[in-house]
Amino acid sequence: MKCCLAARKTRVVYATLRHADAVMKTSYPLPRIPVCKRFHLLEIKGDISVPDIRDVAQRAGCSIATVSRALNSPRQVRPQTLARVQAAVAELKFRPNAIGRQLRGERTGLIGVMLPTLGNPVFADCIEGIEAALGGTGQRLVLVTTRYDPERERNAIETLLQQRVDGLLLTLADAESNPLLDDLAAERVPFQLLYNDAQIRPAVSVDNRLAAADGVKMLIDAGHRDIAMISGALHASDRAKRRYLGYCDAMTMAGLSPRPALEIDFNAGARAAHVREALAQRTDAAWCPTALFCSNDLLALGVMRALRESGLRIPDDMSILGFDGLAFGELLSPTLATVSQPSVDIGRHAALRLLDQIAGRTDGGRALILPHAVRMGGTVKCRARAGAGVTPDYVA
Amino acid sequence: MKCCLAARKTRVVYATLRHADAVMKTSYPLPRIPVCKRFHLLEIKGDISVPDIRDVAQRAGCSIATVSRALNSPRQVRPQTLARVQAAVAELKFRPNAIGRQLRGERTGLIGVMLPTLGNPVFADCIEGIEAALGGTGQRLVLVTTRYDPERERNAIETLLQQRVDGLLLTLADAESNPLLDDLAAERVPFQLLYNDAQIRPAVSVDNRLAAADGVKMLIDAGHRDIAMISGALHASDRAKRRYLGYCDAMTMAGLSPRPALEIDFNAGARAAHVREALAQRTDAAWCPTALFCSNDLLALGVMRALRESGLRIPDDMSILGFDGLAFGELLSPTLATVSQPSVDIGRHAALRLLDQIAGRTDGGRALILPHAVRMGGTVKCRARAGAGVTPDYVA
DNA sequence: ATGAAAGCGCTAACAT
DNA sequence: ATGTTAGCGCTTTCAT
Numbered sequence: 001m002k003c004c005l006a007a008r009k010t011r012v013v014y015a016t017l018r019h020a021d022a023v024m025k026t027s028y029p030l031p032r033i034p035v036c037k038r039f040h041l042l043e044i045k046g047d048i049s050v051p052d053i054r055d056v057a058q059r060a061g062c063s064i065a066t067v068s069r070a071l072n073s074p075r076q077v078r079p080q081t082l083a084r085v086q087a088a089v090a091e092l093k094f095r096p097n098a099i100g101r102q103l104r105g106e107r108t109g110l111i112g113v114m115l116p117t118l119g120n121p122v123f124a125d126c127i128e129g130i131e132a133a134l135g136g137t138g139q140r141l142v143l144v145t146t147r148y149d150p151e152r153e154r155n156a157i158e159t160l161l162q163q164r165v166d167g168l169l170l171t172l173a174d175a176e177s178n179p180l181l182d183d184l185a186a187e188r189v190p191f192q193l194l195y196n197d198a199q200i201r202p203a204v205s206v207d208n209r210l211a212a213a214d215g216v217k218m219l220i221d222a223g224h225r226d227i228a229m230i231s232g233a234l235h236a237s238d239r240a241k242r243r244y245l246g247y248c249d250a251m252t253m254a255g256l257s258p259r260p261a262l263e264i265d266f267n268a269g270a271r272a273a274h275v276r277e278a279l280a281q282r283t284d285a286a287w288c289p290t291a292l293f294c295s296n297d298l299l300a301l302g303v304m305r306a307l308r309e310s311g312l313r314i315p316d317d318m319s320i321l322g323f324d325g326l327a328f329g330e331l332l333s334p335t336l337a338t339v340s341q342p343s344v345d346i347g348r349h350a351a352l353r354l355l356d357q358i359a360g361r362t363d364g365g366r367a368l369i370l371p372h373a374v375r376m377g378g379t380v381k382c383r384a385r386a387g388a389g390v391t392p393d394y395v396a
Numbered sequence: 397m398k399c400c401l402a403a404r405k406t407r408v409v410y411a412t413l414r415h416a417d418a419v420m421k422t423s424y425p426l427p428r429i430p431v432c433k434r435f436h437l438l439e440i441k442g443d444i445s446v447p448d449i450r451d452v453a454q455r456a457g458c459s460i461a462t463v464s465r466a467l468n469s470p471r472q473v474r475p476q477t478l479a480r481v482q483a484a485v486a487e488l489k490f491r492p493n494a495i496g497r498q499l500r501g502e503r504t505g506l507i508g509v510m511l512p513t514l515g516n517p518v519f520a521d522c523i524e525g526i527e528a529a530l531g532g533t534g535q536r537l538v539l540v541t542t543r544y545d546p547e548r549e550r551n552a553i554e555t556l557l558q559q560r561v562d563g564l565l566l567t568l569a570d571a572e573s574n575p576l577l578d579d580l581a582a583e584r585v586p587f588q589l590l591y592n593d594a595q596i597r598p599a600v601s602v603d604n605r606l607a608a609a610d611g612v613k614m615l616i617d618a619g620h621r622d623i624a625m626i627s628g629a630l631h632a633s634d635r636a637k638r639r640y641l642g643y644c645d646a647m648t649m650a651g652l653s654p655r656p657a658l659e660i661d662f663n664a665g666a667r668a669a670h671v672r673e674a675l676a677q678r679t680d681a682a683w684c685p686t687a688l689f690c691s692n693d694l695l696a697l698g699v700m701r702a703l704r705e706s707g708l709r710i711p712d713d714m715s716i717l718g719f720d721g722l723a724f725g726e727l728l729s730p731t732l733a734t735v736s737q738p739s740v741d742i743g744r745h746a747a748l749r750l751l752d753q754i755a756g757r758t759d760g761g762r763a764l765i766l767p768h769a770v771r772m773g774g775t776v777k778c779r780a781r782a783g784a785g786v787t788p789d790y791v792a
Numbered sequence: 793a794t795g796a797a798a799g800c801g802c803t804a805a806c807a808t
Numbered sequence: 809a810t811g812t813t814a815g816c817g818c819t820t821t822c823a824t
Contacts, residue, residue, distance in 0.1 A: 052818085063794065065819080076794095099504065099560055100499060100817030101817075102800095103816090104800050110538075117524070138555075141538065141539045142537065144537070145524070158491070159534075161491055448800090458811085459810065461810070495802090
């Protein structure tokens, strides 16, 4: 084995020396410098290249099997041997190669996370929750963002599966009609959706429809009658769709007429312009809302800015309700009224469920609906009317 | 080869069937179900387990080398053969195993990203920039957060290196005294720092000291004389330290006395309480600032909230200057004055530099300093005094 | 308690 | 243009 080892080393060393021809012939085949030997390669004195388990074994005077055991189940090896191995590991600065382990083992310890963007703090918070749950488990996160682009979603999932992640945590633009999920289910890939509330899927979310309805009901209770909803492209987001349904529910329930949603292309940069355009539509019509339900907080912020630029005051000329519960909303003045969802918990629970699923303890389950909360705020004006009865208390 | 293939399949199938003893004996060794065979395992009809390159080869009637070539350099194979391989790939839903490739190849296509937290939008923005730069290159992100904890930093780097990432993008709590960086450099691991401006390192950042000085100078120009700086634990963050130096520079330059920084433990949850405590210190002293320079925007927001809870008005009773340039700051009223740094660009440039470095086109270089900008805002009151001369225009 | 060896999926050198 | 084969680093089975 010793000579074999030496040969291996020799090859690698010469490989670094610009593939010196004479030496290349001496061994077969001569691969390109492999990933595991990338660092240190040009130091020709003493120990060369990144040490592997065989180097450790040689140094400790035992077999690679023993080294492996010393690393993974130390109690299986004699204390004396263990000490020698540990010494060798330290001296060589041996760093176990996760790739070798992953190729051999039944798990990679990788979790694929796919989100639309990190520009929305909702998703950043969610990752914090995921990391918190993964905490000590030693799982690593592979992160991809998709910008709500179905094409990118498909590619990203494919990439993550090629990387053999143990499971996926994902937010799709639209989970309802998405064949990708059937594929994942058919392939038995453990996954949990985040935010998408497709009931039949393993998912962690709020009940978007109900939450939106609760929010709009709050507006109605505050005396508003003409309420419009504004959202990103409805067809592209199942959450927007559900929230729109919730808006309709609340309006209908109160005997009011829901209006078509004002759609704003989220991905287009010129947000303020689009908002003004949508508002122009509104102005043209005979109908004039006193309150705007925005399908998410980021949109609400953009809308508020656009309204102010148009000279409208909030909430006097227009009340605003968002959705998400961004912490920043509370720092605004007036504070942003919003329907808040527990982003950190969504991430945390999804990660925990995924771990259970990966471990085979569950099959992933169905949708887990977490509680939402309507957060009153200064962006909503109470058009106090005696007729409406008791004003309910909303959760802060 | 055919029988060999069959044997392999058989083994795997039976392995899923709870390690049926009689069959276990027939082949050697019988590994645990490897990672690549995790999905589909329990379907006993038809094709079983995840296909590998040999399955494709068999189906296409060629060798695995040909399949590999068809996948990686299609023009090297005869169109007819290529078609057969592609058909086989499609029929079997073959998904190349990145782990095998990584083990064999000289690169993993993995980029390790280590950041303190995603709770601060600065870092989320930075990731957006990184992703934008990585765009089409097919590199994947492995993400770890450290909560400014040196212990976690060490572990995270070790984990990422075990995963054989091609390079690292990282923000350290304190890069200056950090031996980890020497280790990385010694091991020839390509890396770029984000935000840390340790000049001798490969890093992308603003000049924190100068930027802070510019910000404080703005305060001085606005007529403030008693200016305090408030920050997270100074010893834990090189940026906070440099920004404090910048504060001192500007004060001294104007003939004013810099004060010791009011330190607030960032990681401790009870932020408002800590702020009040720090302010109490201030009140006890004879000295009373009219302006507060906060070492980052998130801190500024917390401070503002605490001040308001204490009944102080901003900017009338106290002016506030932040650092970071969070987009949210512009939505507040009053808008947050801040020293903005180009987070997205920091991420983008660092990623680009890292790619060059990985490709061997550069050695990583030294610090790249990007331009900062002082953003005036409503949180700063102009104590207009005729004596100060011309009021400069600050970049919006 | 330890060692020998097979093989995870893939790529590339060499041979044909 | 295609096939054969070694081997990347590791874990685990079986044998000792």
